[in-house]
Amino acid sequence: MDVLVQGALTSATIALVALGFSLVYGVGGIVNLAHGSFFMIGAYSAYAADQAGAPLLVAALVGVGSAMLSGVLLERLVIAPIRHQEVAVLIATLAVAILVQSVVQFFYGGLERQLPGFLDGSVSVLGVNLRQTELLAGVAALVTIVIVLLVLTKSPTGRMVRAVAEDEEASVLVGVRPERVTLYVLAVGAGLAGLAGVLVAPYGVLTPTMWLLPLTQAFAIVILGGLGSIQGTVLASVVIGFLDRFVAFNVKDGSIKIGLVTVAVILATLVIRPQGLLGKVAR
Amino acid sequence: MTTSEKATPESAAHAKPSSGAKLPRLLKPNVILLVLLPLFLLYLPRFVQNTTLLQAISVATIFVMFAASWDILSGYTGQVNFGHAAFIGTGAYTVALFSKYQPDVSNELALLAGIGVAAALGVAIGVPCLRLKGPYLALATLSVAGALVQLTFIYKEQLGGEDGIAGVKNVQDGAITGPLGEGLAKLVLGPLTFGGQNGFNQYIYVSYFVALVAMVLVVGGLMLLGYGKRGLVLRSIQQDELAAEAAGVPLTRYKLAAFVLSAACAGFAGGLYAQIRGTVALDLLGVDLSLLIIIIAAFGGAGSIIGPALGAYAVILLQNYYLDRASQVFIDHPELKLGSFALLLIVVLIVAPRGLVPPILQRLSGRGSPSRAAGAALTESS
Numbered sequence: 001m002d003v004l005v006q007g008a009l010t011s012a013t014i015a016l017v018a019l020g021f022s023l024v025y026g027v028g029g030i031v032n033l034a035h036g037s038f039f040m041i042g043a044y045s046a047y048a049a050d051q052a053g054a055p056l057l058v059a060a061l062v063g064v065g066s067a068m069l070s071g072v073l074l075e076r077l078v079i080a081p082i083r084h085q086e087v088a089v090l091i092a093t094l095a096v097a098i099l100v101q102s103v104v105q106f107f108y109g110g111l112e113r114q115l116p117g118f119l120d121g122s123v124s125v126l127g128v129n130l131r132q133t134e135l136l137a138g139v140a141a142l143v144t145i146v147i148v149l150l151v152l153t154k155s156p157t158g159r160m161v162r163a164v165a166e167d168e169e170a171s172v173l174v175g176v177r178p179e180r181v182t183l184y185v186l187a188v189g190a191g192l193a194g195l196a197g198v199l200v201a202p203y204g205v206l207t208p209t210m211w212l213l214p215l216t217q218a219f220a221i222v223i224l225g226g227l228g229s230i231q232g233t234v235l236a237s238v239v240i241g242f243l244d245r246f247v248a249f250n251v252k253d254g255s256i257k258i259g260l261v262t263v264a265v266i267l268a269t270l271v272i273r274p275q276g277l278l279g280k281v282a283r
Numbered sequence: 284m285t286t287s288e289k290a291t292p293e294s295a296a297h298a299k300p301s302s303g304a305k306l307p308r309l310l311k312p313n314v315i316l317l318v319l320l321p322l323f324l325l326y327l328p329r330f331v332q333n334t335t336l337l338q339a340i341s342v343a344t345i346f347v348m349f350a351a352s353w354d355i356l357s358g359y360t361g362q363v364n365f366g367h368a369a370f371i372g373t374g375a376y377t378v379a380l381f382s383k384y385q386p387d388v389s390n391e392l393a394l395l396a397g398i399g400v401a402a403a404l405g406v407a408i409g410v411p412c413l414r415l416k417g418p419y420l421a422l423a424t425l426s427v428a429g430a431l432v433q434l435t436f437i438y439k440e441q442l443g444g445e446d447g448i449a450g451v452k453n454v455q456d457g458a459i460t461g462p463l464g465e466g467l468a469k470l471v472l473g474p475l476t477f478g479g480q481n482g483f484n485q486y487i488y489v490s491y492f493v494a495l496v497a498m499v500l501v502v503g504g505l506m507l508l509g510y511g512k513r514g515l516v517l518r519s520i521q522q523d524e525l526a527a528e529a530a531g532v533p534l535t536r537y538k539l540a541a542f543v544l545s546a547a548c549a550g551f552a553g554g555l556y557a558q559i560r561g562t563v564a565l566d567l568l569g570v571d572l573s574l575l576i577i578i579i580a581a582f583g584g585a586g587s588i589i590g591p592a593l594g595a596y597a598v599i600l601l602q603n604y605y606l607d608r609a610s611q612v613f614i615d616h617p618e619l620k621l622g623s624f625a626l627l628l629i630v631v632l633i634v635a636p637r638g639l640v641p642p643i644l645q646r647l648s649g650r651g652s653p654s655r656a657a658g659a660a661l662t663e664s665s
Binding site for chain 1: 361363365411414415417418419421422423425426427429430433434437570571574577578581616618619621622625626628629632633636
């Protein structure tokens, strides 16, 4: 039961990170290795704002806002000049991730930090005791995901995004500006990851290397779900989320083995079913 | 494709030794560098008594091997490896484990074992990665190295987790490396007295010379390979896999061979580094090291062997020596060094995607330098 409830919550926050990663890849063809850093920037900015005495809600907004701002800066300053050089983008974004890590380490050191909970007290869900702030994180993440999916499928903006993802050249012909769309999607994706960072900050721990696991998980999700498939991303988030908690609860020293299991999933998927669960065969 | 690479398809023709070269082959800057640089480094200790600097140079020499072994796979075939530290770390940890559990085994045998295990890992990673390209390969290699880091925590008792393993048998104790280092030291420094208050610190000099010899062997071998026919074939894989296959290149064999060779050289360098440092720790396995190698290669110019080699001296000497003397900040906050290099890498990627060394060498040698296609690994369009 623990695994079920906690797994569902973890799935929701992980999906929030993976959704942005997947959208940016689908739309811009950009694999952003600095995506995990948005998660970290969100968490640390909220922490900094809280330390400066801001109310928690404001701190949360600061977290999401600075993640979005970082997304815009990343796209404009780093990705845009080398956008069509796939490998250079990979290297540059990994360099950005390391740069952010060293800046965070410079200001906050390697110590683990934590944000106060958004809600105090605990609740019982299906017989499982949860801190209210954990439940809030799961619910908020879930609501956000539903909103994003609705925007993507129902609104004109979403149609534009999907058009670019499907065929960039054709989208230009019907009057969409792919560069613009890429920028927006990266900003929104960064914001989503930042939100996940803020939500997790009260019960996860903040360290300068906290970007790596979400990045690995997001990648595993995108591989498992199938590149460019939004439904696949959501489905795979659930798989990885439950796996995460299952390993954490049932394996000795589980919490440090999560990354290992995630890597195993990536490699197994690549060998057995490279197109992912819901991906198309032709790439 | 950017304009600078438009020239690359014809590089095949120009890379033949005779065609288009203005200088005799032996006088090409690459070859001159390969002879002069080691000679310079060999006699350097005679004039530089600063042992801290000499130690920094030894480390840089080791990093030259890290970067060159990365380059033969990633710079040449375009299979960009984001987890090269995995190979280095396997070599280093294997050597350390021998010291810990089988101290009777000789240094050289432990090194060989390190090479073997690293090469085996090269096969293990190489086979599933054969079909992967670009982002897939990047994240697969990145995450394998990350997984190895976690293994050291899971087998904390054996692998030491965060603390690593101390007490690795030293390079001085090697049956070959010890006398080799001492012999070269005597040759260069003349009759000398080790130990004592005014004597030379034997360990520093032995490490220095052994690293230098190993580097010349590894880099020389890789350059011979890279600038020869096989290097062309490897490059053709990067240019156009389908065309290469159509031209009769056994793709699978070449790619896998490049993987294994890269892994074996990295394992050797990693093992030797462990014997020089006397310890192994997570910095030999982590993402930071993998990225540092990519920084070095991109900075020097991937796909030219010599570029990353020179890049390693520049970056590592900055990191281990000059930055510490430039500002107290870097001593208090060592993490800022990697941060600055990351920043530098971003700038280099945008401003000079081919790196710094190949364009200079090309200008010096006129046309026909094999380094024409250098750097294409990082700028290959999708």
